[in-house]
Amino acid sequence: MAKLHVGYVNEIDPKGSRTIEIGGTEIALFRLSDGNILAVENKCPHKGGKLSEGMVCGKQVHCPLHDWKIDLCSGQVQEPDTGHVNTYQVEVDPASGAIYLLDRTA
Numbered sequence: 024m025a026k027l028h029v030g031y032v033n034e035i036d037p038k039g040s041r042t043i044e045i046g047g048t049e050i051a052l053f054r055l056s057d058g059n060i061l062a063v064e065n066k067c068p069h070k071g072g073k074l075s076e077g078m079v080c081g082k083q084v085h086c087p088l089h090d091w092k093i094d095l096c097s098g099q100v101q102e103p104d105t106g107h108v109n110t111y112q113v114e115v116d117p118a119s120g121a122i123y124l125l126d127r128t129a
């Protein structure tokens with residue numbers, strides 16, 4: 024499976040995020056308080072808010088515009104709101120801290 028190197032864990036603040044762009048799609052990488060790195064499309068399904076600027080709580084991000092809550096593992100919007108964002112599979116090399124996105128189409 025193709026892997027794309029997109030940065031290093033230590034480039035993201037704990038409980039913070041950073042954005043990357045791949046093929047015209049902006050992707051937000053989040054570093055959770057448990058150390059996991061999760062990646063979702065950086066675009067709220069409501070009105071396109073930048074999720075990377077939202078507050079992360081557990082495994083959810085709160086959209087900075089209207090506070091929809093989005094699960095960073097599944098991409099699912101929490102009820103009563105509805106919608107879904109694309110998620111990306113992430114792999115971290117424990118030795119170097121290198122972050123890779125796995126190409127699902129490969």
Ligand code: FES
Nearest residue numbers: 067069070072086
């Ligand atoms: S744009 Fe995200 S909640 Fe409205």
